[in-house]
Amino acid sequence: MNDKMTIACLDLEGVLIPEIWIGLANKTGIDELRLTTRDIADYDELMQKRLQVLDDNGLKLTDFQEVVASMDPLHGAQDFLKWLQKQCEVIILSDTFREFAMPLIAKLGNPTMFCHSLQVDASGRIQNYILRQQDQKRKAVIALKSLNFRVLSMGDSYNDLSMLEEAHAGIFFKPTKKIAEEYPQFPVTQNYDELRERLQADHGFAN
Numbered sequence: 001m002n003d004k005m006t007i008a009c010l011d012l013e014g015v016l017i018p019e020i021w022i023g024l025a026n027k028t029g030i031d032e033l034r035l036t037t038r039d040i041a042d043y044d045e046l047m048q049k050r051l052q053v054l055d056d057n058g059l060k061l062t063d064f065q066e067v068v069a070s071m072d073p074l075h076g077a078q079d080f081l082k083w084l085q086k087q088c089e090v091i092i093l094s095d096t097f098r099e100f101a102m103p104l105i106a107k108l109g110n111p112t113m114f115c116h117s118l119q120v121d122a123s124g125r126i127q128n129y130i131l132r133q134q135d136q137k138r139k140a141v142i143a144l145k146s147l148n149f150r151v152l153s154m155g156d157s158y159n160d161l162s163m164l165e166e167a168h169a170g171i172f173f174k175p176t177k178k179i180a181e182e183y184p185q186f187p188v189t190q191n192y193d194e195l196r197e198r199l200q201a202d203h204g205f206a207n
């Protein structure tokens, strides 16, 4: 069907694991931390807001790490990922931060992840976030295409649009109704079975 090797780029939060910031909001009871890329499309605006809320409430990196350590991947995520890794190469492209995503990445079997990092002072206060590069999801797809891969991207939210657009094919996984209506060019899947069936039907993946 296709003579190029395929690589799948998967978003992390909302696709394989729950939203980490919402977990923190649940633990702390701070509703302002519930905002995600689904609510504020501009990532820098969202992060500045989050860091301000953290400072206002004296929250530190250890608070995140406790939350993340108590979280699990979404139901079925490990099996889906194992299946996908048998079909093709897989990279997680996430706008999360390495410092607090690692416990969950370990629960997923330590797939390769490209993401961002945090600047933390000696007391554990998060001073700033460091974007490895702007628009990293799109740039990763461009780079992978230059390495002669056929790239498939899967994500749920606004920060995934650039990698969905840039890839040879983009697929929504559990998107909001709003974003699915705004970007009707991307097929919508609501669970791992539907995503697996879509990959089998459109991209020649095996059972």
Ligand SMILES: [Mg+2]
Residues within 6 Å of the ligand: 011, 012, 013, 014, 015, 155, 156, 157
């Ligand atoms: Mg997401």
